[in-house]
Amino acid sequence: MIEAVGLTKRYGAKTAVHNLSFQVRPGAVTGFLGPNGSGKSTTMRMMLGLDRPTSGHVTIGGHAFRSLPNAPRQVGALLDAKAVHGGRSARNHLLSLAQLAGIPAARVDEVLGVVGLQDVAKKRSNGFSLGMGQRLGIAAALLGDPQVLLFDEPVNGLDPEGILWVRNLMKQLASEGRTVFVSSHLMSEMALTADHLIVIGRGQLLSDMSVTDFISANSADFARVRVPADRPECREKLTASLTEAGGGVMTEPDGALRVTGLGLSRISDLAHESDVRLWELSPHRASLEEAYMRMTQGVVDYRSTADAKEGLQLPPPGYGQPGHEGYAQPGHTPQQSPQEVPQQGWYAPPPPGQNPYAGAPAPTPAATADRTERKTSEDSR
DSSP: EEEEEEEEETTEEEEEEEEEEEEEEEEEEEEEOOTTSSSSSHHHHHHHHHHOOOOEEEETTTBBBBGGGGGTTTTEEESSSTOOTTBBBHHHHHHHHHHHHHOOOOHHHHHHHHTTTTGGEEEEEEGGGGGHHHHHHHHHHHHTOOOOEESTTTTTTTTHHHHHHHHHHHHHHHHHEEEEEEEEHHHHHHHHOSSSSEEEETTTTEEEEHHHHHHHTOOOEEEEEOOOOOOOOHHHEEEEEEEEHHHHHOTTSSSOOEEEEOOOHHHHHHHTTTTTOOOOEEOOOOHHHHHHHHHHTTSSSOOOOOOOTOOOOOTTTHHHHHHHHTTTOTTTTOOOGGGOOOOBBBOOOOOTTTTTTTTTTOOOHHHHHHHHHHHHHHHOO
């Protein structure tokens, strides 16, 4: 079991993790979620003794990682798939780790087979793709057959088959009674893999509960109801009945009704009593992604903005060629409105016949002479 108590880490004036306490229990896959910059990687580094906490502590099996005897046999981790000597083959990389931990060489070939790299075992790792590097990192984590495993973004770079393999691997490891702690930004994958969630934001604990409870606590389920599109009076009659019964009703863009506060059977009964025929009555369960976004929307540090150049496009094919409507005949200056003049910059070439540097300050004689002198000097060298 992994236990963090009052874990805090500061880098100067920056507090990466603040008073973080939680437990990761064996026999389940625990997902570790949070926005970019929330302190997930820092927390995992403190678990493995790579960063020293400013205050608080974290233990694995009741001991700090640094005090574990032969730690690779008790804890396996993948934090950075690129932490490999590029000049070594996959097998030699794992063999060096095995020799340091007193692990038999036969185990190296076993884990290479588990992760599917046996055919490239003798190839240098600097020629590996991102997905192959991830598989090699997972092999290194499994090398000592540990009871505790930590993975930071283990499916990054993997293809669909690889993602499915990692998902099944995590579940299998947990079913064997191991402690499995996985950090990921793929909500859809976490929903299929994790049993329990620990969510942090800006270094502080936001949630510590099962996936089912997390979705239920951070989302609002509703029923989707549709009536015949050519009978607006039916929609109005049903809306009145549902509202009178204490339900909340909202009209969606396609004309369907979103109903909250009433069960499906109650909605069906009210529709029958109102003599309204239903075309659809279906439940909507929020996804993990929806629940996660709702919880963390106030603690996101890095938000994208609208592109200032949005909508600017390259000229159409043939622009500036004879016969094209944008072609300017020699000696003729077309009359164009400001909206018709193509925007200039790195994203589009200038209009035909126009100096791309028009409007720039003319070079002074001194500057011209200086450039000529430098060019002559360079040619002589």
